[in-house]
Structure formats: structure tokens, C-alpha cells
Amino acid sequence: MMPLITDFKAYLSQAGYGQSSQSMLPAMLADFLSYHNLSEINQTTPHHISQYHQHLQERPNKHQEGGLSESYIHHHVFALKVFFNWLEESGQLAHNPISALKFTQPGKKSREPLSPEAVQQLFAAAKNLKERAVLHLFYSCGLRRSEGHALNTKDIHFKQQLLYVRSGKGAKRRAVPMPAQVAADLENYYRQQRIYQVARNDESAFMLNKLGNRMHGQGYQKILKELIVRAGLPEAITLHHLRHSITTHLLENGMTVELLRQFLGHSFLETTQIYAKVSKQQILKL
Structure with missing residues (x-):
């Protein structure tokens, strides 16, 4: 097999x-x-x-x-x-044995977005460039967990202030614009910490763990958990909460749903509208 x-x-x-x-x-x-x-x-x-x-x-x-x-x-x-x-x-099987089966869907966990104040607490809790870079990747740039894992050094253009997601969900590519401070913080991490780490298996990886290997989602979540504890925030917060949060905050600050769709790499506007938690005032503007 x-x-x-x-x-x-x-x-x-x-x-x-x-x-x-x-x-x-x-x-x-x-x-x-x-x-x-x-x-x-x-x-x-x-x-x-x-x-x-x-x-x-x-x-x-x-x-x-x-x-x-x-x-x-x-x-x-x-x-x-x-x-x-x-x-x-692909024609390798005449009858699909799972097609007629029904399974109970798991209960969906609520992912309430963090408040801007809670996000500020996380950044204030960051002790080094690496921790700050992790927050920027998943909050400021809105990356998915798998996208953070796949991120390479060549995907981030500091001067142009652009981060490229080469293979997002559904094999979609997108360019994520970065504010000047975000680009500067990521560049500081790269030039002051990342390039001095010995990459054991994959020199192309932007973020490395302590062993010099490409950072996995579990490693990113571990760093976030440490920040959460220091900031005194609920421990149930995940990397995906950060992505939800930046979506909501951008929408509340006037970004259109269409631009948000492109920022997040969604195929359909409906997905983006469901994804963002917005105030009643913002809904009236859509």
C-alpha cells in the first residue's frame, strides 16, 4: 500500500x-x-x-x-x-465506499477576534525580534498557519514592503502589502537574528526553530502561547485568532470587503463576510 x-x-x-x-x-x-x-x-x-x-x-x-x-x-x-x-x-476505483456515509460534524469553536488593546498587549509582551516577527506574520500579514510554515526568505521584499504567499489554500498566490513598521520589524529579525542561525535542513525557510529547522505550526503556536501567558490573555487564543482579528480591525477601519478578500486569499466574498466579525455600524456600510 x-x-x-x-x-x-x-x-x-x-x-x-x-x-x-x-x-x-x-x-x-x-x-x-x-x-x-x-x-x-x-x-x-x-x-x-x-x-x-x-x-x-x-x-x-x-x-x-x-x-x-x-x-x-x-x-x-x-x-x-x-x-x-x-x-x-482518477478511475482507480469503480465504487466510492465513503460516498453514501454521513458523519456528524464537530461543533464549531467560536473564534471571537481580539480587541486592538489585546493585540497591543501581545506586542508589548514580545521580548525579542523573533516573537515580534511571529505576531506580524499572523496578525499584521494575516497568514494562515500553513502559509507561515511554507514562508521562505525570498518571499519577503523588505524595500517594496510586500510579502508573497506562493502557495495559499487552493494553490492560490497573493501579495500582502506590509506597513513600513511591519517590514522594518521583519527585516530586523532577518538581519539581526535569522541570518546568524545555522539552517540544518532548509536554508530557504524564513523562520527557524531553535534546532535550525523550518518552523512548523506547532512551533509558532508555542511562541504565541508564551506571549499570551505574559500578556495575561486567555490561553485558548490561537494563530487563527490573529488572522480573524486583523480581518475585523481592517474592516472596522474602512477597508472594503473586496480588498479584504484579496488580503486573505479567499475565493469568494461570502467567505470573507462570514470570516470577519464586525460591528452593527460597519455592517450597515457594506
Whole structure:
């Protein structure tokens, strides 16, 4: 089954899925195949998938007490949907075993945007250039977690004050304009800290962890968590809260929804309108 998993990973890359998805979805598929020990993929039935779904609901969490979260189980189901849809569309499978199955959607967590004052508290809590740069990437530039992971040094043009997202969600590219202070802070991090770090595996990466490897989403979140604790803010805040927050703040300061759509890399205006939490006064202006 390994060649099939490799081909699936190649498909995800060609289809424009983010780096985290290219890693996570094949791993989840491998877990499914290992659980059932299937010798041929066309042997898969809806019962196999339902049985595996039940197994996930009963499986203990390896990292903390309790079971797997609804969101994590949903990601496993999503991995199987993408995989079997790909097989069906590419003619490798005559019947899609997951197409007729229905699964309960996980409850959506509310992501209320931070207030401008809370954002200021985070920046005030930053002790070094790296921490400040992390806040700028996810708040000032509104990057997704996967986009921060994929960011390379060549993607940031300090003098032109532009940051390029080469492979956003859905393989879309975009240019993010940076205010002068944001460009200056990112350049200061790069010239005063980043270039003196030894890049062990990927010299192109803009942000490196302590070991000199490309910074992953989990590493970014760890830095944010440290800032949150110092700032005395709720620990449930994530990188995505920062992206939501800059969306709302820009809209409240007069940016049009169309420009916000381009800034965020959304395909449709409806997505941007749902994404931003705005005041009643702002809604009346749309």
C-alpha cells in the first residue's frame, strides 16, 4: 500500500493542499489501512469505514487524558473522503465506499477576534525580534498557519514592503502589502537574528526553530502561547485568532470587503463576510 500513499501525497501537492495537509492526510490514511490490514484498496467497504470511525471514537488520546477530539476524528474522515474521491475521479476505483456515509460534524469553536488593546498587549509582551516577527506574520500579514510554515526568505521584499504567499489554500498566490513598521520589524529579525542561525535542513525557510529547522505550526503556536501567558490573555487564543482579528480591525477601519478578500486569499466574498466579525455600524456600510 505504500506506493498508493506516496501517489496520494503527490496528488495533494499537485492539487495545492498546504504542507500540513500533505503530511497529515497520508498519515491518517496509513493509520486506516493499518487498522484494517487491507491487501487491496478495492476491498474497502462502507462497513470498514464505519468500523474505523467507531474505533477512533473509542481510541484513547496518546498525548493527554481522555479520547480523541471531535475535530481530530473529523480530520480522519476528511482524509478518507479526499482519498477515495481522488481514486474515484482518477478511475482507480469503480465504487466510492465513503460516498453514501454521513458523519456528524464537530461543533464549531467560536473564534471571537481580539480587541486592538489585546493585540497591543501581545506586542508589548514580545521580548525579542523573533516573537515580534511571529505576531506580524499572523496578525499584521494575516497568514494562515500553513502559509507561515511554507514562508521562505525570498518571499519577503523588505524595500517594496510586500510579502508573497506562493502557495495559499487552493494553490492560490497573493501579495500582502506590509506597513513600513511591519517590514522594518521583519527585516530586523532577518538581519539581526535569522541570518546568524545555522539552517540544518532548509536554508530557504524564513523562520527557524531553535534546532535550525523550518518552523512548523506547532512551533509558532508555542511562541504565541508564551506571549499570551505574559500578556495575561486567555490561553485558548490561537494563530487563527490573529488572522480573524486583523480581518475585523481592517474592516472596522474602512477597508472594503473586496480588498479584504484579496488580503486573505479567499475565493469568494461570502467567505470573507462570514470570516470577519464586525460591528452593527460597519455592517450597515457594506
